Amino acid sequence: MNIISVNTFWTIWLLVHLMLAVFLLGALTHQAVSAVMPVGKIAGPGGFVTRFRAVPAAGYATAVCVLWVLTFIVGSYIYTKYRIYIRIPIEQAGYWKTQGFFDFKEHVASICLMLLPAYWYFWKNAQNPEYDTARKAVTVYLAVACWFLFIVGHVLNNTRGFGS
Amino acid sequence: MSTPSVTTRAAPATSSLASSARFRTFAITFAIVGPVIYMLCLQMNWPLFTFHPATNRIALGWEAARSGEGPNMTWYGWTAMALLVGGVLSYLVTFLPESITKRIPLILVWLLPILAIPYLVYDLRQWWFHP
Numbered sequence: 001m002n003i004i005s006v007n008t009f010w011t012i013w014l015l016v017h018l019m020l021a022v023f024l025l026g027a028l029t030h031q032a033v034s035a036v037m038p039v040g041k042i043a044g045p046g047g048f049v050t051r052f053r054a055v056p057a058a059g060y061a062t063a064v065c066v067l068w069v070l071t072f073i074v075g076s077y078i079y080t081k082y083r084i085y086i087r088i089p090i091e092q093a094g095y096w097k098t099q100g101f102f103d104f105k106e107h108v109a110s111i112c113l114m115l116l117p118a119y120w121y122f123w124k125n126a127q128n129p130e131y132d133t134a135r136k137a138v139t140v141y142l143a144v145a146c147w148f149l150f151i152v153g154h155v156l157n158n159t160r161g162f163g164s
Numbered sequence: 165m166s167t168p169s170v171t172t173r174a175a176p177a178t179s180s181l182a183s184s185a186r187f188r189t190f191a192i193t194f195a196i197v198g199p200v201i202y203m204l205c206l207q208m209n210w211p212l213f214t215f216h217p218a219t220n221r222i223a224l225g226w227e228a229a230r231s232g233e234g235p236n237m238t239w240y241g242w243t244a245m246a247l248l249v250g251g252v253l254s255y256l257v258t259f260l261p262e263s264i265t266k267r268i269p270l271i272l273v274w275l276l277p278i279l280a281i282p283y284l285v286y287d288l289r290q291w292w293f294h295p
Contacts, residue, residue, distance in 0.1 A: 079237075079239070080237070081217075083237055084217055084218060087235075096292075097291060100291025101291075104285075107202070107280075108281075110242070111202060113247075114198030115198075115199075117187075117190065117191035118191040119195075120191070121182065124179065131270070133270070134270040134273050138273060141274055
């Protein structure tokens with residue numbers, strides 16, 4: 001029995017991938033800004049930027065790992081349909097750089113996946129100054145990568161995605 | 165009026181995993197060797213398996229796209245290979261004495277992924293310069 005159409009089924013998964021990515025992007029951006037520009041004692045209420053970075057960054061680590069893995073799994077699942085129904089038409093239309101950026105995205109996502117255990121460990125031991133530089137660098141790397149993956153995914157969806 | 169200060173520092177790790185020296189070794193080694201193995205797989209085209217999405221067929225190692233059966237996908241295989249080999253290697257490193265594993269340079273955890281970017285840009289040059 002078909003409750004929903006095939007198109008609706010895959011669109012739902014694409015939206016799940018998008019929502020997970022939005023949660024991840026928010027968490028990583030807060031955490032990265034907090035790691036690079038930690039808030040000390042504040043005199044007064046503080047502005048938007050101060051409030052943006054005044055988050056308990058260490059508490060985000062496990063959530064970021066779980067969200068990255070979930071986003072990765074859902075992205076991998078919809079990739080099977082992308083390969084046939086999106087990539088082939090993109091190539092036929094001659095959008096070579098767009099396709100190149102998607103390949104770039106898949107490689108960066110895999111590399112970041114392998115950084116997660118170290119990232120998690122550094123944040124769970126954030127009281128140890130030995131890990132300060134590595135913790136900040138890995139967090140900023142993951143945040144920048146997440147923005148890159150998100151923007152590439154967004155552009156690809158505009159090229160040929162939702163509803164096409 | 166002053167708001168309470170917020171710090172990025174957590175309380176000392178209490179979970180057994182976060183305070184485990186062996187997990188530390190595994191995580192740091194995995195972050196170093198994983199991306200290197202992934203790029204090696206990419207360069208040499210060594211996927212653990214090839215997936216054919218049109219027919220849902222999986223073949224061990226690399227397999228070319230078959231005529232009339234749609235494209236092949238190797239990214240899953242490269243990722244699986246890097247996770248598997250990186251995981252096994254990192255696990256084996258945890259058996260080394262701590263005096264050795266403590267010397268693994270932490271800088272490699274973030275330097276290698278940064279160095280991977282120019283390599284990936286080069287590896288994908290077929291797309292940037294496609295006529």
